[in-house]
Structure formats: structure tokens, C-alpha cells
Amino acid sequence: MPGRTGQPRISQARVVFGLVVMLVGTLLLLDRLEWWGVRLNVALWPWILVVLGLVRLSDSSTDARGCLRGRRSGMWLLFVGGWGLLNEYRLFGIHYGHSWPILLIGAGVLIVWRAMDQGAPDRSTSAPARREP
Numbered sequence: 001m002p003g004r005t006g007q008p009r010i011s012q013a014r015v016v017f018g019l020v021v022m023l024v025g026t027l028l029l030l031d032r033l034e035w036w037g038v039r040l041n042v043a044l045w046p047w048i049l050v051v052l053g054l055v056r057l058s059d060s061s062t063d064a065r066g067c068l069r070g071r072r073s074g075m076w077l078l079f080v081g082g083w084g085l086l087n088e089y090r091l092f093g094i095h096y097g098h099s100w101p102i103l104l105i106g107a108g109v110l111i112v113w114r115a116m117d118q119g120a121p122d123r124s125t126s127a128p129a130r131r132e133p
Contacts, residue, residue: 046084
């Protein structure tokens with residue numbers, strides 16, 4: 001929603017959320033680089049992606065076509081988070097050395113999904129189809 005000057009309003013909740021994500025990313029980077037004695041000793045990043053994906057999926061706002069905004073991004077975050085969990089905990093014998101093609105498959109699914117969504121008719125402006133007698 002535009003403000004008084006015609007500029008779009010800044011969402012304070014999104015700014016705070018973005019700052020929290022940057023802080024967590026910084027802590028994870030410090031852990032990986034072993035700087036300043038930060039040790040997390042737990043594979044947090046996949047769990048963070050899973051939580052972010054669930055938050056995106058729970059967002060009920062829609063775009064101009066009536067599609068849920070967070071659906072694709074939420075599913076992608078869940079997918080990458082799930083892939084990370086499989087690798088970090090070595091579930092089913094999966095590890096980073098041979099599981100990276102799974103990300104390419106997921107990216108391909110995302111590309112096709114987006115292309116099919118873009119080809120869908122605009123629900124906000126299209127009239128309902130009439131049945132011919």
C-alpha cells in the first residue's frame with residue numbers, strides 16, 4: 001500500500017525478520033569459519049530453512065492473479081531444508097558428495113511450476129467461462 005508521498009510503505013515486520021535472518025546467517029558463518037570461538041555444534045541451517053518454508057506456506061496473502069504468494073518459495077525452502085537434513089544427518093546414506101543433483105532436479109521442478117503458473121489465466125480480471133447451450 002503506498003504511503004502519503006506515493007512511495008510504497010516499508011513493512012517493519014519484514015525488516016526485523018530480515019535482520020534476524022542476517023544475524024543467524026552471521027552466526028552460522030562464524031561457526032563454519034571458527035572465528036571468535038563461536039561453536040554451534042548442531043546443523044541448524046536445514047532447520048532454519050524448514051521453519052522459513054513453513055512460515056512462507058502459512059502466508060495467506062495472494063498476488064494479482066489470486067495465487068498464494070509464498071507457495072513456491074515455501075516449497076523450495078522446505079525442499080532445500082529437507083535436502084540439508086538428509087545430508088547433515090546422513091539419512092539413507094545420503095551425503096553432499098553425491099546428492100547435489102537432487103537440487104538440480106528440484107530447481108527444474110520449480111522452473112516448470114513457475115512457467116505453468118505464468119501461463120495460467122489471470123483470476124482477478126478474467127470473467128467466468130460461460131456454458132453454451
